[in-house]
Amino acid sequence: MALKEIVQNTLSGKIKPTQTAQEYLDKIAEQNAEINAFVHLDQNTVLKDALEIEKKLASGEKSLSLAGVPVAIKDNICTKNFPTTCASKILGHYVSPYNATVIKRLKEAGAVIIGKTNMDEFAMGSSNEHSAYGPVKNPVDTERTPGGSSGGSAAAVAADFCAASLGSDTGGSIRLPASFCGIVAIKPTYGRISRYGLVAFASSLDQIGPLAKNVEDTAIILNVISGHDKNDSTSLNVSVPDFTADLNKGVAGLKIGIPAEYFAEGLDEEVKEAVMNAATSLEKEGAELVNINLPHTEYAVPTYYIIAPAEASANLARYDGVRYGFRDSASKTLSEMYKKTRSEGFGPEVTLRIILGTFVLSSGYYDAYYNKALKVRTLIRNDFMEAFKKVDAVLTPVSPTTAFKIGEKTDDPLKMYLSDIFTIPCNLAGLPGIALPCGKDRSGLPIGMQLMGKHLDEATILRIANCYEKL
Amino acid sequence: MLVNFIILEDYMKEETKKAVAHVAGLAKLKLTEEQLAKYAGQAEKIIDYFHKLNKLDTSKITPTAHAIDVVSPLRNDDVEIFKEINLITNETPEMDGPFIQVPKVI
Numbered sequence: 001m002a003l004k005e006i007v008q009n010t011l012s013g014k015i016k017p018t019q020t021a022q023e024y025l026d027k028i029a030e031q032n033a034e035i036n037a038f039v040h041l042d043q044n045t046v047l048k049d050a051l052e053i054e055k056k057l058a059s060g061e062k063s064l065s066l067a068g069v070p071v072a073i074k075d076n077i078c079t080k081n082f083p084t085t086c087a088s089k090i091l092g093h094y095v096s097p098y099n100a101t102v103i104k105r106l107k108e109a110g111a112v113i114i115g116k117t118n119m120d121e122f123a124m125g126s127s128n129e130h131s132a133y134g135p136v137k138n139p140v141d142t143e144r145t146p147g148g149s150s151g152g153s154a155a156a157v158a159a160d161f162c163a164a165s166l167g168s169d170t171g172g173s174i175r176l177p178a179s180f181c182g183i184v185a186i187k188p189t190y191g192r193i194s195r196y197g198l199v200a201f202a203s204s205l206d207q208i209g210p211l212a213k214n215v216e217d218t219a220i221i222l223n224v225i226s227g228h229d230k231n232d233s234t235s236l237n238v239s240v241p242d243f244t245a246d247l248n249k250g251v252a253g254l255k256i257g258i259p260a261e262y263f264a265e266g267l268d269e270e271v272k273e274a275v276m277n278a279a280t281s282l283e284k285e286g287a288e289l290v291n292i293n294l295p296h297t298e299y300a301v302p303t304y305y306i307i308a309p310a311e312a313s314a315n316l317a318r319y320d321g322v323r324y325g326f327r328d329s330a331s332k333t334l335s336e337m338y339k340k341t342r343s344e345g346f347g348p349e350v351t352l353r354i355i356l357g358t359f360v361l362s363s364g365y366y367d368a369y370y371n372k373a374l375k376v377r378t379l380i381r382n383d384f385m386e387a388f389k390k391v392d393a394v395l396t397p398v399s400p401t402t403a404f405k406i407g408e409k410t411d412d413p414l415k416m417y418l419s420d421i422f423t424i425p426c427n428l429a430g431l432p433g434i435a436l437p438c439g440k441d442r443s444g445l446p447i448g449m450q451l452m453g454k455h456l457d458e459a460t461i462l463r464i465a466n467c468y469e470k471l
Numbered sequence: 472m473l474v475n476f477i478i479l480e481d482y483m484k485e486e487t488k489k490a491v492a493h494v495a496g497l498a499k500l501k502l503t504e505e506q507l508a509k510y511a512g513q514a515e516k517i518i519d520y521f522h523k524l525n526k527l528d529t530s531k532i533t534p535t536a537h538a539i540d541v542v543s544p545l546r547n548d549d550v551e552i553f554k555e556i557n558l559i560t561n562e563t564p565e566m567d568g569p570f571i572q573v574p575k576v577i
Contacts, residue, residue, distance in 0.1 A: 080558075094562055095558075095561075095562065097553075097555055097558035097559050097562075189539070190537075190538050190539050191539050191541065204536060204537050204538065230546060233543060233544055234537075234541070236539065236541065237544065296527075298523075299523065299524055299527065301520075302520055302521045302523050302524055303524065305517065305520075305521070306521055306524075313498060317498075317499075320499070321564065322564075322571060322573055323559075323562070323563055323571060324562040324563060324564075325562075325564075327564040327565075329564075331574050332574055332575075333574050333575055333576070333577065334573055334574050334575065334576045335499075335576075336574070337573065337574050338499040339499050339500060339501035340501060342498075342499050342500055342501075343500050343501040343502065346500075351500060351506075351510065352510055352513055352514070354498050354500065355491055355494055355495060355498065355500070355510055355514055356514060356517060356518070358494040358495075358497050358498040359490065359491075359494045359514070359518070360521075362493075362494055362497065369521060371534055372524050372525075372529060373521075373524065374534030374535055374536055375529035375532040375533070375534050375535075376524050376527060376529060376532075377534070377535040377538075378529075378532050378533055378534065378535040379527065379529070379532060381535055381538060413513055413517065414516055414517055414520060417517075427538075428538065429538050430537075430538025430539045431538075455539065
């Protein structure tokens with residue numbers, strides 16, 4: 001059932017939140033073992049929360065915009081009633097003493113948190129194969145990855161284990177899994193959604209975003225979770241429009257940029273064809289396609305893989321076994337405890353990125369790597385600012401390929417990093433970006449297209465996405 | 472020439488291993504010899520890829536640490552009492568009364 005339908009049926013009394021929750025829980029119990037989308041489930045907690053919504057409705061509450069909607073939450077977003085482990089051994093069975101702001105807003109709107117989803121450890125990965133809880137399987141083809149790092153959140157929506165989910169996106173971690181699983185997801189403008197309660201990976205890049213079955217559902221969730229938060233000093237103190245208001249305005253008169261650098265060598269031919277067909281379809285609806293250049297695109301991956309690990313090395317310094325999480329209990333000194341706890345607690349990809357991040361920030365290398373990367377970030381951002389003088393949105397593939405097989409890229413970190421080539425620039429520039437399906441390859445695997453918009457202009461990319469989806 | 476290349480390659484691998492061992496120490500990570508070799512091999516390839524950025528002249532470019540131009544906002548220094556301290560201390564591996572117990576510093 002679509003999200004909007006659940007809300008309508010709940011508010012009209014046709015179905016009860018406890019019924020909806022039980023149906024989804026039963027489905028998860030039956031099928032999650034094969035997909036491994038969820039890492040924390042608790043039927044009693046879910047039904048108790050659903051009952052609270054029923055009581056609110058019975059008392060006359062009518063303004064619950066997500067009444068009874070089951071929403072799954074990526075396991076790096078803090079929840080009081082479920083553990084938050086970031087799919088890492090180092091956070092053990094950690095239970096947060098507070099709800100993230102996005103959780104608070106979902107619950108106030110009447111949503112029911114159905115469980116916590118699997119992910120790449122500390123959001124570091126593009127395939128959900130780096131999890132202490134094992135890999136997630138793509139529901140479309142269980143021999144393939146769902147993409148990462150929000151693989152569990154995407155798989156949960158694709159497998160209809162929930163009506164919508166939340167993920168986090170630092171270099172494409174919502175958009176890539178959405179593309180691989182054939183669903184819709186949006187990474188908002190940096191600062192649009194509060195990061196309070198999101199376990200930090202790279203603080204200048206991280207954003208929470210919704211994943212759902214269609215553009216309208218995505219916009220509904222975005223409405224609920226967006227907005228300034230005094231607890232997050234990077235959240236923007238700007239008004240939040242109704243993201244559903246312009247969905248059906250069509251694309252006549254809009255200019256859509258097609259950047260040459262995203263359609264060059266290395267892009268799978270079927271992906272190229274599907275995305276170009278989508279562009280042509282939008283042109284037929286009245287949009288103007290404009291050839292543009294984003295000349296520093298090829299430098300985005302090395303730039304990101306300097307900046308993100310650098311920030312991560314600082315953000316993950318707190319995991320030391322002192323106040324929470326896993327602690328090596330046999331250590332005789334504090335220093336030994338730090339080292340053994342961290343070495344045993346972190347997985348190999350996280351360890352590699354901490355090493356890289358520490359290296360690029362270390363004395364003698366800071367200017368050559370980290371400062372250099374920050375300057376290239378300026379160039380990448382400027383490319384977009386120039387482009388947006390001519391166009392309203394930029395259309396690209398989400399990924400050079402469709403979903404790859406589990407195990408295909410795990411031996412070569414650099415090969416894995418190149419999966420993010422089309423999604424990373426959006427994070428570096430702080431822009432909003434939406435991923436939605438635009439076809440299938442000959443194996444039946446979903447192909448995703450991406451629309452990037454100007455800062456704070458989620459409305460335009462939602463509008464274009466909705467127009468395409470309705471064709 | 473081939474012998475010189477192999478010696479140079481081995482020298483670079485040893486230098487990378489030393490660099491990785493150094494940063495692992497800074498990051499409070501304890502690596503086995505096998506892990507050190509593995510991470511050094513991976514890091515060398517990735518750091519080499521980073522050198523692609525040297526093709527760009529950025530001498531006149533200002534670094535961007537944050538993509539959105541926002542000045543750090545201020546707020547009133549209002550105290551809010553967090554009443555559920557037990558939810559925090561429940562997560563601590565070892566407590567001694569109100570204190571967090573850890574192994575000796577030295």
